[in-house]
Amino acid sequence: MVDKISNMKPYSKIGKMTIVLALGISISACSNSRSIRGYVFDAELADAITAGIDNRQSVESTLGTPTVRGTFSNDVWYYVSTTVKVRPVFWPEAKEHRVLAVGFNESGIVEKIENFDLSDMQVINPVGGKTKTRGTNIGFFQQIFGSLGRFGGQAPVGAPQGGNGPNGS
Template identity: 30%
Template sequence: MTYLPRPARTAGRLTLALAALTVLAACSADIAPRGNEPAPELLAQVKPGELTRGDVRALLGSPSTTSAFGDETWYYISSQTTQWAFNATEELQRQVVAISFDDRGIVKDVRTMDETAGRDVEIVDRTTPTPGREETIIQQLLGNLGRFNKDAAK
């Protein structure tokens, strides 16, 4: 058994500790902001009856999405997500700012919602039946052999 001098043992332990810290730092949680979160001081300037669509766009920027139908509403959606190593991404916080406009394009309503205002939507898992019968690939390939119209070929 060889004996290492004290400085060599200390350097080895220090190297091992630095390597362990580097591995742990690489596996730490990563918090990422996503979306378009208006600054609170800018959002406070958006008051019903005072600003137009153009004013809101100049102040807050383009919305994340707009309403698909009905009265026009702009949505500014933001969230913070985290992911640790190879685990699935987890949402820490979500905020949705909904700004509704009247027929003249003036701000009608401003609402701020968090993740508690959302609802879980159950996805329906069903398929639309197709007419006819189900055939294998071989039946499909060989099914038309011998089926042709001699009169159409003339």
């Protein structure tokens, strides 16, 4: 009996270590994390851009390519950075948000520089309704079985038959 108990001790130690390791991994999976999304700001580089002196080429060589260029014109470049807190099961929560907007004039010289932060951020709630479309609303089973009986046993496309084809064949 003593031999059986002494033989089980190494297995019980491995079992306990496995349980402790599994618990440690599962607890660490529930921890919060932070991630930076978008442009990674360097305050010294962003402050080095000067209105009236820098142009598109110097801004791009200093800050890199913009996150977003203006939608309707190329006169404004946006450098967007958001630091979010990621918690398991919940939506990511913005903790820090910064947008550097660099505006250019017609000749490509920096005209104005604007900084926006989390207080300027606005939450947009899309409308939850549905847009009505023309046509019929068919259900799941109608989509699956709707073509039953539609085909009258005619010959398949390309099969030789006389007179019914689109070009009289």
